[in-house]
Amino acid sequence: xxxxxxxxxxxxxxxxxxxxxxxxxxxxxxxxxxxxxxxxxxxxxxxxxxxxxxxxxxxxxxxxxxxxxxxxxxxxxxxxxxxxxxxxxxxxxxxxxxxxxxxxxxxxxxxxxxxxxxxxxxxxxxxxxxxxxxxxxxxxxxxxxxxxxxxxxxxxxxxxxxxxxxxxxxxxxxxxxxxxxxxxxxxxxxxxxxxxxxxxxxxxxxxxxxxxxxxxxxxxxxxxxxxxxxxxxxxxxxxxxxxxxxxxxxxxxxxxxxxxxxxxxxxxxxxxxxxxxxxxxxxxxxxxxxxxxxxxxxxxxxxxxxxxxxxxxxxxxxxxxxxxxxxxxxxxxxxxxxxxxxxxxxxxxxx
Numbered sequence: 001x002x003x004x005x006x007x008x009x010x011x012x013x014x015x016x017x018x019x020x021x022x023x024x025x026x027x028x029x030x031x032x033x034x035x036x037x038x039x040x041x042x043x044x045x046x047x048x049x050x051x052x053x054x055x056x057x058x059x060x061x062x063x064x065x066x067x068x069x070x071x072x073x074x075x076x077x078x079x080x081x082x083x084x085x086x087x088x089x090x091x092x093x094x095x096x097x098x099x100x101x102x103x104x105x106x107x108x109x110x111x112x113x114x115x116x117x118x119x120x121x122x123x124x125x126x127x128x129x130x131x132x133x134x135x136x137x138x139x140x141x142x143x144x145x146x147x148x149x150x151x152x153x154x155x156x157x158x159x160x161x162x163x164x165x166x167x168x169x170x171x172x173x174x175x176x177x178x179x180x181x182x183x184x185x186x187x188x189x190x191x192x193x194x195x196x197x198x199x200x201x202x203x204x205x206x207x208x209x210x211x212x213x214x215x216x217x218x219x220x221x222x223x224x225x226x227x228x229x230x231x232x233x234x235x236x237x238x239x240x241x242x243x244x245x246x247x248x249x250x251x252x253x254x255x256x257x258x259x260x261x262x263x264x265x266x267x268x269x270x271x272x273x274x275x276x277x278x279x280x281x282x283x284x285x286x287x288x289x290x291x292x293x294x295x296x297x298x299x300x301x302x303x304x305x306x307x308x309x310x311x312x313x314x315x316x317x318x319x320x321x322x323x324x325x326x327x328x329x330x331x332x333x334x335x336x337x338x339x340x341x342x343x344x345x346x347x348x349x350x351x
Contacts, residue, residue, distance in 0.1 A: 012053040012140045016132040016345035017044035018116070018123040019173035020210070020304060020313060020338065023270055024248030026277055027241050028167035028184045032230045036241070038184035039248040040169045041194075041255075044177045046339040049129040052112040052350070053136040062110040063090050067118075078106060082162075089130055092162045097137050100153070109140075121212065122303060122310030124170030130154040131174040131345050139347040147344065148189070151175040177344030181252045200258045205338055207260065209324060210304070211312045212334040213289065240276035247273065264299020264315040271302040286312070289331050296320060296327045313338070 019042045027038030056062070061074045065087070072087060074080075079098060080091035090111060098107065111133065117125045131154045138145045145153065154171040158164045168184055172191055179194040179201075230238060247270050254262045271290070275282050286303060289312060293301060297320020304311040316324045328335045 010055050010140070011350040012136045012347060013350050014051045014053075014132045014136040014139070014345060014347040015048045016128045016135065016174040017177055017341045017343070018047040018049065018121075018125060018128050019044045019170065020123070021169065023251035023266060024244050025169070025270075025302075025304075026167070026274065027245045027248070028169045028182070030167075030186075032238070032241050033168070033184040034186035035230075036238075036245075038167075039245045040182045040184070041180070041248045041251045042169055042173045042182070043179045044173055044341045044344070045123075046341045047116040047123065049115045049125065049132045049174070050113065051129070051132040051136045052110075053133075053140055054110040054112075055140065056108040056110060058108060059106055060108055061094070063087055064110065064112045065090075066112065066114045067116075076106075077108075088162055089126060089158075090133070092157050093130060093133050093137070096153070096157045096161055097134075097141070097143075101141070101143060103141070111136075117311075120310055124173060126164075127154060127158060127166070127170030128174040130158060131171055135175075135345045135347050139349075147175050148191075150345065151189070175344050178342040179255065179340070181248070194252065194256060196255050197258060200255065200260060201340055203260055204255075204263070205340060207263075207316055207318060207321065208338040209298075209314045209316060209321070209328070210336050210338050211289065211293075211314065211328045211331075212336070213286070213310060213312065213331075214333045237277050240273045243273040244270060244277075261299075264301075264317075266300065267302050267313070267315055268294075268300030271300070274302060289328070289333075292327050292331070293324055297324050 021040060021042045024040035027033060028040050032038060059076045061077045063072045079095050082088060082091055094107065113129060115125045115129050117123045119125055131150060134150055134154050137143065138150065151171040155168055159166060168189055169182055172182055172189055173180065176191050179196050181192040181194055183190040247266055251266050254266060290301060293314050298314040298316045301312060301314035304313055314324065325335050
């Protein structure tokens with residue numbers, strides 16, 4: 001058993017919310033966002049990534065990933081060798097914290113993690129976990145990191161240090177929380193919190209369903225195809241992304257004005273445009289599920305995240321909500337109501 005620091009208040013916990021991308025998904029990915037500017041509307045939900053960081057007295061780093069059932073212990077670690085390809089996110093965070101803040105002493109700790117959605121779910125689970133861990137390190141080490149700093153550092157670790165494909169929205173959604181309209185440029189990100197009336201949020205929760213297909217997908221391959229299409233100046237793909245960005249602005253207006261009946265149509269338009277970004281975004285199974293939901297009362301929907309699997313979301317006519325729930329259950333996946341969460345990443349000391 002590891003010997004923990006005697007002061008129990010040094011146990012640090014954090015949690016960060018996962019997100020649903022309501023409009024504009026994909027326009028936060030370079031090179032599109034660098035050249036044209038991206039725009040996304042997303043909202044955080046009551047699913048979380050958790051991290052517990054326990055300082056240790058001995059020269060040891062212990063990783064316990066409870067959601068994926070993996071435990072590793074390392075002795076006398078300064079900087080991790082990344083060549084084995086295992087636990088790259090956790091090792092990458094450790095290495096970047098050491099380098100970014102010029103920490104000379106060994107960092108000895110036990111890190112316990114759990115995410116309430118599987119990898120490849122389309123809810124930003126990996127990036128949200130990175131945010132939770134970075135925030136826990138910041139609390140433990142007293143690092144001077146504000147919200148933008150945490151989000152940007154998490155993004156930089158994933159995309160620059162580890163070379164993982166993806167956009168920018170997940171890190172900022174997990175850090176800031178709530179309903180946000182985000183703008184992405186080559187040199188900056190602007191997060192605009194939306195003050196949506198509580199009654200509109202309640203109605204949105206009643207009418208929105210999310211459906212887990214039961215299969216994850218490798219988002220990097222889909223995102224790489226999207227990047228290739230933009231780089232090669234594919235007119236179809238770029239025009240689709242222009243449309244997605246415009247729909248994000250439209251979705252913002254609809255939510256702020258409470259014109260919720262228009263959400264279904266906007267989601268449907270987003271889904272059509274998203275499928276034009278890359279062939280890998282949909283497949284016959286996803287199309288069958290989508291068409292069944294629409295045929296039974298869903299007003300519109302889309303896949304969450306990069307596409308190919310994971311979670312789908314549907315906005316449903318109130319009179320058909322339970323009918324659509326039953327239809328989706330017939331496909332064997334998990335049907336859930338959506339509950340929104342208005343806070344971003346938080347940390348606290350546990351006893």
